[in-house]
Amino acid sequence: GIQVEQSPPDLILQEGANSTLRCNFSDSVNNLQWFHQNPWGQLINLFYIPSGTKQNGRLSATTVATERYSLLYISSSQTTDSGVYFCAAAGNAGNMLTFGGGTRLMVKP
Amino acid sequence: NAGVTQTPKFQVLKTGQSMTLQCAQDMNHNSMYWYRQDPGMGLRLIYYSASEGTTDKGEVPNGYNVSRLNKREFSLRLESAAPSQTSVYFCASTIWGELFFGEGSRLTVL
Numbered sequence: 001g002i003q004v005e006q007s008p009p010d011l012i013l014q015e016g017a018n019s020t021l022r023c024n025f026s027d028s029v030n031n032l033q034w035f036h037q038n039p040w041g042q043l044i045n046l047f048y049i050p051s052g053t054k055q056n057g058r059l060s061a062t063t064v065a066t067e068r069y070s071l072l073y074i075s076s077s078q079t080t081d082s083g084v085y086f087c088a089a090a091g092n093a094g095n096m097l098t099f100g101g102g103t104r105l106m107v108k109p
Numbered sequence: 110n111a112g113v114t115q116t117p118k119f120q121v122l123k124t125g126q127s128m129t130l131q132c133a134q135d136m137n138h139n140s141m142y143w144y145r146q147d148p149g150m151g152l153r154l155i156y157y158s159a160s161e162g163t164t165d166k167g168e169v170p171n172g173y174n175v176s177r178l179n180k181r182e183f184s185l186r187l188e189s190a191a192p193s194q195t196s197v198y199f200c201a202s203t204i205w206g207e208l209f210f211g212e213g214s215r216l217t218v219l
Contacts, residue, residue, distance in 0.1 A: 031206040043199065043210040050206075086152065088208070095159075096167065097208060099152040 002027045002091040006100035013077050013107050021072040021103045023087030031090035031097060032063050034072050038083045046072070046085075077107045111135055113211035115200050121217045122190045130185040130214050132200030140203045141183035142167075143175060145196040146213075152199070158183055190218045 003026035013019055025032070034046040047054050047061040049070065054061055058077075063070040070089075074081055084104050088097040113134045122128055134141065143155040154167030158177040172194060174186045183202075187194055195218045200211040 033208060035208075035210075041197065041213050043213075045207065045209055048207040088152075090206070095206070096154060096157065101151050 002089055002098050004087055004089050004098050004100035006087050006103050010104045015079060015107055015109050017077050018075045021085050023070040023100055025068050025089045027091045029089045030092050032070055033088050034061055035086045036083055079107045079109050082107050113200055113202055113209055115211035115214050119215050123219050126190050127188050130198055133182045134202040138202035138204045142201045143185045144199045147196050192218045194218050
């Protein structure tokens, strides 16, 4: 099946800083999503982005399907951005999402 | 609009006991899923149901059974709980590929 790797595994930022999280996948995808798991454990759907670029407030995401990676940008980070960010992808051969190991983000005030 | 609702939120079991985790969605989604999340292991798919009346095994199905009761409800049953099943369980549903999660159920097996 498809392999999904995220980097970096851990990230510490000062409030107000920008960051880029990366997701690499091993095969062609027809589904790619980004999720945020907040410190209370809730998993929030951020972006459904199998290709192209989307923006939602301070967050944006870009998927370059031909090069098999996706990037999540967080600008002007806030303490409420802390948590774990997961990328999940599904290949053309099936529709089951495979999750990456996550990037744990801590934003310090 | 509640989205995906799971019950119970917390449960403590003794080894060998059985229990059922309930999940319901009110978004008229066709597909539903059960994941478990363990420290350092990320999210792993236990079972899924692509549509009402169908269920299939995911990555880690051993020790679990599921029932897709109707389009809204998808339950996960542990027949004889083991300490290795201590985890946080998430139900999810999807339409057009976009996945939405419930709030999770924390299960501890002693």
